[in-house]
Amino acid sequence: MMHRRSKKRVYKWLCWTFGPILGGGLILGYHDIDDVVMAQGIVEPGAKIYVDSPLSRVVDHVFVVPGDTVRAGDTVAQLYDGDLRSSVRTAEKDLKGAEANLAVVQARLALLREKPTPEELRIAESRLEQAKINLEARGQDLKRARHLYLGERLWSQEELERAQTSYELAQANLQVSIENFNLTKRGPSAAELDQASAEVRQAQATLERSRQDLLANREALALTTLEAPANGIVVRRDLHPGMLASQGGIVVIIAGLHRETVIDAWIGEASSWKVRTGNPVEILSNMFSDREDFVGQGRVSSAHGYAVNDGGARTFAIKIDSIQTPIPLRYGSTADLRVIVGRRSILKILLGIENQSAVEAGRGHETPAHQLSESAVEDGSSPEDKVVQTASDTTQPPPVQ
Secondary structure, three states: OHHHHHHHHHHHHHHHHHHHHHHHHHHHHHOEEEEEEEEEEEEEOOOEEEEEOOOOEEEEEEOOOOOOEEOOOOEEEEEOOHHHHHHHHHHHHHHHHHHHHHHHHHHHHHHHHHOOOHHHHHHHHHHHHHHHHHHHHHHHHHHHHHHHHHHHOOOOHHHHHHHHHHHHHHHHHHHHHHHHHHHHHHOOOHHHHHHHHHHHHHHHHHHHHHHHHHHHHHHHHHHOEEEOOOOEEEEEEOOOOOOEEOOOOEEEEEEEOOOOOEEEEEEEOOOHHHOOOOOEEEEEEOOOOOHHHHEEEEEEEEEOOOOEEEOOEEEEEEEEEEEEOOOOOOOOOEEEEEEEEEEEEHHHHHHOOOOHHHHHHHOOOOOOHHHHHHHHHHHOOOHHHHHHHHHHHOOOOOOOO
16 A cells, blocks of 8 residues: 555656656747847948049048038049149140141141142243343343454453353243243142141141040049039048048948948858848847847848858858838947847757758758849849848748759
C-alpha cells in the first residue's frame, strides 16, 4: 500500500515538474513571432544631388547654407574667375582683329576677280598714248639735233648724244606702257588669284580659331558659376570661401524635393543572407529618447552583394526607403533598424534553428538593378516601385537550378 502511494507521489511530482516545461516548450514551439535582423543606418536624402567643381579653383563665395531652399538654376557658389575674365576680353579683341583682316583679304580677292575695271583700262590706254606722243616728240628732237650738229654745226656732240638718250628712253617707256596695257587688259593671273584665295582661307582659319578660343574662354568662365541642377534643400556645404576646390570636388549637397528620405544601413555578415529587397523595416530613430513610441516604417529597396571591412567586422550595405515616420527624420541622423525577414517560432529563435523556407528563399536570385531600371522606363514607374512590387508579388525567389 505504501509502495503504491509513493509511486503516485512520484508521478505527481513528475507531472508538476515537467508538465509546465513541456507545455511551455509546446507554446514556444508553435507560437511564431517576427524574425528580425538588426541593422544600423544613417538618414540620407532620397534624391541626393551633388554640386561639384568642374575646375580646380579657389572658392570665391558660397551663397547658400544648409537648410536653404533652392530652385534649378539658382547660383549656389562662385569660383575665382579674374584671370578667365581677362582671357575673355583678350579673346574678344583677337576676334575683332581676325574679322578685320578677313575683310581686307576678301576685298583684295574680290578686286582681283573684277579686274580689269573700265577705269584701269582707260588709265592704261592714256599712259600708252602718252608714251607714243612722248616718243614722237623725242624723235623730232633727235632729228633736229642731228641736222643742227651735222649740217650747220650749231649743236655740240654732247647735245646730240643727250637727244639720242632721250629718244631711247621714250622708246623704253613706250614698251613699258604697251606691256602694262596688255597686263591690265589680261587681268589677274591664276597665281595671283590662288595666292589671294589662300590668304582668304588663312584669314578664315584664324577667325575660326579666334572664335573657338573665345568660346572656350567663355565656357570656362561660365563653369566658375555653380548652379543648382534641380529644386531642393541644401543639406551640406563642404567648402567655404578661400578653400581650394579640386576638379570634381563636392562643394554643396542638395536634397531633391518630392522624394522621401532613405537610410543607408549596414547589416552583419552572419544574417545578411536573409535580407532581401521588399522586407519591411521598423525604424528606431536615435533622435528620440523613447524610441519605441516613435517607430517608423520602411522597406528594403536594395541590398549590396559585396561586403566591406568595417573595423575588423564585415558588413553588407542595404538601402531602406522611409515609408512613414512620426516626424520627418533629420539628414545625417542615425537609426537602429529591425528588418523583418519572416516569422519563426520562439523556440527556433532561442535554439538558433532556421526555417527551411527561409533557407530556400535565401538561395534565390535578386532581380538585377539594371533590369529594374529598364522595366521601369518601359512602364513609366520608378525603380524603387519595381523593387517593392517584385518583393510583394513574389514570396520566394526561384531556386537555383
